[in-house]
Each structure stands twice: as C-alpha cells, then as structure tokens.
Amino acid sequence: MADTNAHVNPPGAEWQPVYIKKGRGAGFWIAVGIASFFFLCTLFLFILFIGSLLLGRAFLGVTPEGKKQIFETIVEGKGEDKIAIVPIKGILTNESGDGLFIEKHSIVEAVKQDLEQATQDSHVKAVILEVNSPGGGITASDVIYNRIMKFKADTQKKVVVYMGDIAASGGYYISAAADAIVAHPTTITGSIGVIMPLINVAELINRYGIKDNSIASGAMKEIGSPFKQMTPEEANILKDIIHELYMQFVTVVSTGRSMDVETVKKLADGRIYTGKQAVEKGLVDRLGYLEDAIHVTRKLSGLSEATVVRYEKPSGLAGMFGLLSRRLFQNTTINLDILQFYEQDSIKPMYLWTGHTINK
Template structure:
C-alpha cells in the first residue's frame, strides 16, 4: 500500500475518533445526533441559490426524499440521512414566514409514509395558502405515491413526469405472522395482558375476526380522510375519487388524464410556470441548507467515506421504525424499490 493511501486511512481514522469524541460531548447537551445536522422549528436555514434571477423576489424549492415518517432515534454516524420530518416542517414554516419568498415548490420523490406525518404536511400547506397567501406547487420526481400524493393534493398546481409513479391512493397496515415458523422451531411466547385486544396484530398468533374488524374500522376512517383530501384539493367529486382510490398506481400521463395532476414537466418547467404566474420575471430560485457545524461536517464526511447512499427512498429507515403496526399512506410493493 502506498504512503498516500496510508496517510488517507490515517486521516480518516483521526476524523472518526474526533467525531466520536465530539459526539459524546454534544449528545450530553442535545440528546441526539439530528440536532447537529438540523434542528427544530427555531432553525435559521441558510439559502443556497439554485438559479440566480433578477433579485425581485424568490422561489424556495423544498425536497421530500424518502419515506415520510418521523424517526424515534437519531441515525448513527455511518448512516446516511434521507427524509427528516422535523426539518422539513421547519423549512416549510421558515419559507412561509419569510416575506421575501413569493412561492414554494415541493419536489417529491417518496412512496408515502405515516398517516400522521402526511397530515401534518398537508395541514401546513393549507395554512400557508390561507394565512400567508403564497402559492405552493408540486414537482413529482420518479415516485410520488400514497402519502406522497396526499401531501401534494392541496397544492395550487401539481406537475409530474410522464413516467412518474403516483396514485396508490389508500391506507395500509401490515404485520408479519411468524407463528407457524415459531412452532416449527419450538418457540413459544408467554403473553400476560390486561384485555383481549392488547396484543392485537401479534406476529406470534393468527388474527381473530374481531381484531380484523377493529383494525379495518381504523383503516376505513383514514381512508375517508384521504378521499376528502383529494376531493377538496383537486375539486373532484367524492364518488369519482373513490373510483380512483382503490390502491392502484398511475403513471404521470394517466394521472393527468384523470385530473390528479395539472401538467407534465420536470422541475425546470415547474419553476418557469411559477415565475410566470408570480409575474415579476425571472426571480431567484433557492433551496435551504442547515447551518454549518463542525461535528455535522465530520459526520457527513464519515458517511460519505464509508458508503454511498444505497437507500435513496429511505426504505431502510421505514423498516427500522416498523417494530409496531402503524397506519401508513404507503405504496407497499413489499417495501422494495428497484
């Protein structure tokens, strides 16, 4: 091995030790790694210019990449960060309250996610439109399904690529039943519970019909909410929405024909349309970034050196946080995206 490679390895190791040392100090006061990379609602986000314009105003582009779900703990130093729910809400609020921002574009590349998290984004978009009178446009990337469409529905305009996968309008709740495997391996569970339904959706036994009815009623409630969101956001009759919302996926072209999107085009097309609608020429286009912090820099450096991002939609994050049943607006596809 050459001396240069030994030097590079030594430098990487030193950075690793330094980041761990700083981590041990920082986590005592912040309690989590996520506080390095971003923040809570009080974060002052830094702007990075995407397209320099005439300085007469600006458009903010925000990104939803990955599963729309709030994590319960912070990622390790070796894990890449995809979607961060708290940070996205913070950016959206920041853009809404900045009087220099004339419009917001949300770029979605997501199979959906949690019912609660999707509703929080949806409600905040409505607040921005009603309270701040700012247009919100959606740019769909390769995937904007289920919860990804839920958050798009209230937008003033929605654009997709012809090959975008969208739709999957509905609700899903899943759990794995390993009771037969456990029996074969001689594994038993001893459950002490306060009521007959306390271990509902247990992976160690078959579900009863009474339990299935309970869960189906919850699914139906969330489904009705999804239907209402689409009907109100897209101005489509509820009866017609029900026909569309049977869980199937649509291409961007099909979605346009069905009235689920307003146009076909990439992010550049969406920017051009918003500029025209605002009517002040080629105003600036920016995105938000977290303020620089030395520990965050070290963390990101180690993540980039250890591995490439092999999970662009955050599905590993979804599986990690799926220890208990959750209501999901999610395009399932067995949680695998090729």
Template sequence: MRLDRIFALVIIVICLLAALGNWLGGRTPRAETAMSPGGTGSTANVALIEIYGTISDRPTTPFGSVDNSNSNAIIKSIRQARKDGVKAFLLHINSPGGTAAASQAIYNELMRVRQETPIQIVASFGDVAASGGYYVASAAHHIVANPATTTGSIGVIIRTQNLSPLLNKIGVETGNIKSGQYKDILSPFRDLSTGEQTILQGIVSESYQQFLNAIVAGRNISLEQLKPLADGRIFTGAQAQQVKLVDSLGNTHDALIKAAQLAKISGEPSVRNYSSPGWQDSLGIFFSTSLEQFLPSYRELQMARWQKIPLALWE
C-alpha cells in the same frame, strides 16, 4: 497511540462539533439553488422544498437530518420560507409515501399557507409521488408530473403476519402477559381475532376517509370522481393527468415556470433551496453512507424500524 484509537478520537470530536452546530444553528435555509439564473438568497421569491424518500416523523440525529423526508424538518422549512415572504413554493417530490400522521402534518401545514397567504404552491413529481407523497402534493394549487412518473396508490395499509406455523415446526412457543385484551394486537405470533380485525379495519377506514377528504379539499375533484381512482392502483403521470390527479406534464423547470406564472412574478424567478443540507446535515449523509458501506446490514436495520409503525400510506 494506535491508529484505530486516533481514528476513534477524530470521530468523537467530529460528532461533538456536529451536535453543537446542530443545537446552535438548527435547520436554516441555505444558499440559492442553481435553478435560478439571477437574484440573491435574500431576495428569492420562490422557495424550493424537496421531499425525498419515506416521509416520517422520526427525530434527527446529532448530525441533523440525513434526508429530505423528515416531516418536522420539512414543516420548519415551509414556515421559514413563509416568514421570508416568498411568493411561491416549488415542492419537488420523489417519495413512495410514508406514515399517515407525518404525511398529514405536512399537508396541513401547506394548506394553512394556502388558506392564510397569497403564496402559490406548485408540486413537481420526480420518479415517484405515490400514496403519502400524493397526499402532500394534493395541498398544491397545481401539480406537474413527468409522463413516466409513478403516482396514485391512494389508500392506507396495516400489515399483518403470523409466524406461528413456522415456530411450531421448529418447536418454539411464545406467550404474553398483558394488561388488556388488545394489548398485543398485531402480534406476529398468532392469528388476528375477529375483534382485532374490526378495530384495525376501523382505523384503516377512518384514515382512508381522511386521505380522500384531504384530496377533495386540495384538488378540483369531487369525492364521487375520486373514489373509483382511490383503490390503491398506481398511474403514470400521463394517466394521472387524464383522470385529473395531476394538472400538467413536464419537469421541474416547467413547474418553476408555472409557479412564477401563478404568483405573477415578473422576469426570471429567483429560487432559494430551503431543503439544501447544511454542514451538520452533510456530515450525517457522509456517516450514513459510510455505515452502509462498512455495515451491509445497516440499511436493512433502518428499514426494519418501520415494521413497528403499523399505519402507513406507502407500499
């Protein structure tokens, strides 16, 4: 048997085993993180929820989720931690944002925890926690940012493009057969009509207002104070603290200490990582990384999918 056939057979077997494991086991909380100096997974009182990358509602692969930005997986981790009776959530956010609905879904789940339980929620910002990333964080009782963190970018965007001048130069004509006037809205092959601009601006304005209302509900800030800061501009963590978009400066360890204080945890807090990948997720990460190495265009193809989702809380 040729070597390439043997390799293909091994890959198929691994895929089947990974899919079976994901179907049987689902996404479950993993071992306790090394952040905690003591305790066991079953007695952890702080749940670490990691949110990395572009937040979205995309489905998992047969290998599970290959990152910590899938809103469904994040919500499932939040619910499991709540069910386990933890006293605090530590959200570690390193995200430029994501789609509007996915960011909103995580925010709503956190606010439900905040309103229905005594669990304390502290957000810790990494390199970036902007737009949809800040949307999610605004559900926390307390936000900790590094002084150099990039945050803010409060706003909503719908991208448009018109390729018709280029297509005209090379002699390409396009057309549509559509069921209604606006079925091809956001077509890249023509200019937006006045009616389409009105529709899209209405969507952006409504989503933007929802974003502002969420921040006002989660943060100790009025709409009048927030609006001048919510024009899409970005801030360093230090600047964000000055305008009350974050509460204090520090790293993840500082955020953990704050979570323990708010939750009145005596002694050293015990942390359990509810976002740590299981074996099926690790396989997904492995194969995703392998594809990026052998197929240089793989990442570009993955990112191209986001152009099909017009409403975004990231830039």
C-alpha cells in the same frame, strides 16, 4: 577461526572488551511505520471530532435554538423576488436520523423549518415542493399536509408540487395540498390508500412446538399479534380503523383536487399511476420538467421574473463539505438529497407504497 568482531587493542595497552552495537532490523522499522500510521489516523479522527463539536455550529449553520440554518443555492433566474424549492425526499417520518457527528432532523421537522424560512423571507413569493417519496407514516404525512395548508393560509403564497421519480401514497397525500401539480413524465404516483403490514407465524411456531404464553388484560389486547390467529372480531376492528383512515385520505384528495368523493373512491383502490395516467384521471395538472414547474409557479404568482433558489441543510461533515463545494462551484445542477430510511418494524397503518424500496 578468528573472530572478525574481536577488538584489537593498541600495543602495550590494557585489553578491554568492546561491545559492538548491531543495526536495527527491517522488522523494527516496519513496526514503527505501522504504529505511526495508526497514530496519525487516530489523531486525524480526534481532530475531526473535536472540530465538529467546536466549529460544527459555525460551519453547519446551527442556530442558538438548535435549528439548522437553511442555505440557498441559486438554480436559475434573477431579481429580488424569489421562488423557493423545498425538497421532500424519502420516507415520510417523524423520526430523526443520525449523521456524521450531527443529528439529522426528520422530514417533518425539515419541511416545517423550510416553510418557516419561506414565511419569514418577504422576497419569497412562492414555493415549489419537490416531492420524491413513496409516502410513510400516516401522522407524518398529515402533519406535513397541514403545514403546507397553514403556510398557504397565513402567507397567501402559492405552492406548486413537482413530482420526481415517485410521489405515491403519502407522497400524493401531501401533494394534494398544492395549488398545482406538475409530474415528471416518468413519475409513479397514486397508491391512494392505507396499509397495515401484519405477518402471522402462528402455524409455524405451533409446528415446532413453540407456545405463546403472553398474558393480556383483555380479549382484544393482543390484536395484530403475529403469534396467534386473528379472529373475525379482531379483523373487523382493524378494518374499521383502516376504512376511517382511508376516508381521510379520500377527503384530502377530494378537497385538494376539487373532485367528487365517489370519483376519488374509484381511483383510490391502491393502484399506482404513471404521470400521464394521473393527468388523465385528474390527479395531476400536467406533465413537465422542473423548468415547467417553475413556469407554472411564476404564472400563478404573477411574476414576470424571479430568482429560483433551492433550500439546503447539510447533515454532518459529509453534508458540510458537499454544500461548501456546491457553493464554491455553483451551477444549475439539481442535487438529490440522500433518501432517509424508515424502519418498518412496528405494526401501524401507513400511507406507504410498499412496492418502492428505499436503500440505506
């Protein structure tokens, strides 16, 4: 059989072999395409990373001191006088979170910066705290409460709370610092009290022959341990701590709402209330929407008109793009921040309504 790839030499010429190059197969080009795709993806992510490091401060508004610049989004109104809306959303905690390439400040730090901004801006005549929180850490709740009280004392500016979906436990604790409270008709609030989650698995580990060989320096050093049965003495110690923290909560409510301590105690058995029930109990001044909270704030501050602005701080590149898009297409839409998740992996008292779930 003749070879179709054989080389035909011209007549009289010396015969020389010829090697014919075959075309590259489809598999080769598919591999090249896949490799190119992953290379471009890697290059894109690298550029994003470098850009966030080099330009993050400029785009995200980070000051030389490391604080995030606060941007103002106009909600409604006009005039030089301003009412600032400060969002307080999610679990109240001192712990910061991680954003895309950029660390997110804790809620405590965020509220501090917002109130500092409102203090320094002479055009801000009042503040609306937009609370949407089931509470959280006792210390975080108390720090925010005292920040609000200090802001009022130092500036003589009015503070109004507008409750969203939920303002329970620590969320109500910080609300008690306001001059007036407006709750959305569907708000869940109350839950005045303290909780210390304690899980005991002593019987379970004994059933499977597991022994706890922890060595403690004192009889009460292992108080609250999930691996040993709690003694009556240990329970009494923890109850005394819970009662002290409970009375601190009751005192804050009594002072903020001008109510007798015994009256507050009757309401402070940990139960939650609807907005309507809270108004009837004296825990909230009125039901309403954001525009009603703005109206109340104007009235308390003696303002005939004012520009209502919302304080916003972007977190990471996603936050930056979201903020930029809102500033380009600004309207009166109320934008919810991503709720910050609080890790409940430690044994400690909390002003927290545990019936509310925070999604990561």
